[in-house]
Amino acid sequence: MAQIPPYKICSGPKSNEEEEEDEKIYKRYSEIAATTLPTTEGWTGKPMYQYQGFWYNSGLHGIGPLAVQDHFKARPSDILLASIPKSGTTWLKSLAFAVINRKSNPPSARQQHPLHIFNSHDLVPGLELLLYNNNWNSNRIPNLDVLPSP
Structure with missing residues (x-):
């Protein structure tokens, strides 16, 4: 039985109107990143853009x-983990x-551990990588209220 990652439940079915609205939102963000934010070529060959003082790889983020x-x-019950690359994030x-x-x-326990x-x-999941990233999330704003706390 193939299982799906737990974070996928927050990107569940939406109405056509909601999907269209999400697509408009992501299109607006793409236009902002392409036209108003400082950009440069990144080390992967994809452009990077600067947002609020940080550089983001457009292909990854x-x-x-x-x-x-x-x-x-x-x-209030959320736990946010913050780490720099290559510092043991996994x-x-x-x-x-x-x-x-x-x-x-x-x-x-005799059951198989999720890990x-x-x-x-x-x-x-990383907020900007898996949950809100238009490259991997099919242009959908996730509904994080369906996830258990914390």
Whole structure:
């Protein structure tokens, strides 16, 4: 049985009007990134754009940072992990997931642990990479209210 990553549930079905609105939003972000933000060629050959003092690879991040700024609303119980590249982000996400979910997925349980099925980046998704990135998310604003807390 093929399983889907848990973060995919927040990109569930939408009405045609909602999908059209999301497409308009992402089109506007693409136009902003292409016409008004400083750009340069990145090391991958794809253009990079500068947004709020940081450079983003348009191929990797898409326009996710712009969408996160406008649409993400943190809840009091949310836990945000922040790390720099190559500093153990995958390990940090695995540890955080294991600690937060130790009651529902104890190490001694006979069931298969989610970390054996999914990559830690699927269990603890990056906001601008997996949830709001138009390259991977089919131009949809995710509904994060369907995700459990934290």
